[in-house]
Amino acid sequence: MKSARIASLLALTIAGAAASTASFADSLVKIDGSSTVYPITEAVAEEFQKAKKNAIKVTVGISGTGGGFKKFCRGETDISDASRPILKKEMEDCKAAGIEYIELPVAYDALTVVINPKNDWIKSLTVEQLKTIWEPGAQGKITSWKQVNHAWPDRPLKLFGPGADSGTFDYFTEAVNGKAKSSRGDFTASEDDNVLVQGVARDVGGLGFFGYAYYDENHDKLKAVPIVAAEGKPAVSPSPRTVVDGTYQPFARPIFIYVNAKSAEKPEIKEFVEFYLKNGEALSKDVKYVPLPSKAYAFNLEHFGKRLKGTKFGGENKVGITIEELMKLEAK
Missing domain, CATH: 3.40.190.10 (Periplasmic binding protein-like II)
Incomplete structure (x- = not known):
């Protein structure tokens, strides 16, 4: 992400983040999962590592949403990228392994x-x-x-x-x-x-x-x-406009990151997720996804700050859910 627009938008965030790099030597953030979510997470990872002057390494794998949840529910990753909500079987696997998680919608996609x-x-x-x-x-x-x-x-x-x-x-x-x-x-x-x-x-x-x-x-x-x-x-x-206005059905869908609640207590994970939510709106546009409304990212920051665990989807996909419907669901 080298554009002047992004550089300008992130300047303050980067300056603030860079000030605390010394305390994160050799830290690692491990992410795996959806290839659909990968472009956004990779863009965030690039900018975050620049901000931290590479004192924190972020690895982003692509094993698919299901493959990512398998690793996540075994405690092998800190964050799981997902192009659908966590399913009941995956919830059960995480529970059996003592893995709690924080669900955060990060953008919308038009399955094409x-x-x-x-x-x-x-x-x-x-x-x-x-x-x-x-x-x-x-x-x-x-x-x-x-x-x-x-x-x-x-x-x-x-x-x-x-x-x-x-x-x-x-x-x-x-x-x-x-x-x-x-x-x-x-x-x-x-x-x-x-x-x-x-x-x-x-x-x-x-x-x-x-x-x-x-x-x-x-x-x-x-x-x-x-x-x-x-x-x-x-x-x-499919287009950003038809996703936002709700006419691209049934293939408009939210995409997510899931954060291991125990990992979230680590300073490097906490800072990465906060950076993601503060810059996700700009970076999702940059990689051609549809950002959520600004208030949604602010809500997600509050949600993450309170460490609110679990899922709003009950272990099921919600085909055709609009951005407006998602925001109502998340606000409950």
Whole structure:
């Protein structure tokens, strides 16, 4: 993050943080989890390490939301990036290991369905058509675009998507097929979204999905598909505007960090999380995500300061929750 805008915005924070670097020699903040949340957390980590003059090292892994929670609930990481809320099984695993956590929404994402730029027959896709393509019963049967719509060419349908440990996979399958992880299995899967980008970019019949930031970064290689949520609804393209106004459904979703409550008592973790919440609004914009309202970050700082533990989601995903609905939920 080298832009003058970001440098200016962070100047005061960096100056204040730099004053206390001496007390953090060889400190480490360990983060793992969602590839969708990674761009924001990595941007925050870069700026934080600059502010601390590298006296604190921050490592950010990408093992997927589910993979990240496995490590988190074993006590192997301080913070878990998540593109969906923690699920009941993960809550149980954390409880069994004595791991308590603080849930903090950090931004919004537009889960983006993409096709190859040379695909000239797709103008939009309905959620029902996506179900025809991705439901478990489609495996080995729906192999051509013509089978989805008779007006489309008889061209092989090549699918690319996140792996089973991905929160994006969980969210997409629940939004489209009605149940998380309910999907055909004959597609190219990867926890690395760049692998999915390259797959769709190389195949005219390709179709994939991942977080908006990866599309925006590669918009010269891909086309984003406008989505029709239901019959009679207009096709809506993913964008920061359509996320904010609530029209990009059902694929607009909050993304989170989960902080180990015991780790939060360490000075380096405390400072990193506070830095994240104070600068998350600017940095999420910088990496093409949709920031929460300013008051939400202030609320999260207060929430973190009080060490309020647990989740507002009850171990379940809330498909299609708007920013306004999230703020009401968080305020309870």
